[in-house]
Amino acid sequence: MSDNTQPVPSKDAARKERTFVMIKPDGMRRGLAGQVLSRYEAKGLKLVAARLMRISPELAKRHYEEHKEKPFFPELVRFITSSPVLVMALEGRNAVQVVRAINGATKPWEALPGTVRGDLALALTPNVVHASDSVPTAQRELALYFQESDYHPYDRTDEEYL
């Protein structure tokens, strides 16, 4: 009898992406990390690297380099270094776009109900989570936080449906 329960390899594996996600200080201090991560996991994304860390001011300035001329930059650096954050790499089809959709609009008052910020945030700087906004940004941000040896590839048991 033939075994027809073997996973069928994905035909469009080329669209598999990695993205960078951070549970910000407010998300950690409010105890929201688990429920935010569970939304990504439920969608089918795979956690392939993670670290709880305190961001230094130097790293914060590099991370938010594109905002360095903005009036909110000093507050942003102060906030992001104020307590530990959980940094993660998530992998899956269209991971960058999918995580952005799950998180909702940067401005929580514009974020739709059902999204992380639509359900869990009201303020702009403490808006629970940060995620890369494009594939090149994801590559840059992942390289700031993770080395190749930090990644732990594995198969999810539901891989064939993802």
Ligand code: CMP
């Ligand atoms: P994030 O996705 O981490 O990227 C930059 C962050 O700056 C953003 O989320 C907000 O938390 C924060 N921020 C503070 N003020 C503003 C602003 N006026 N416009 C956009 N982002 C802001």
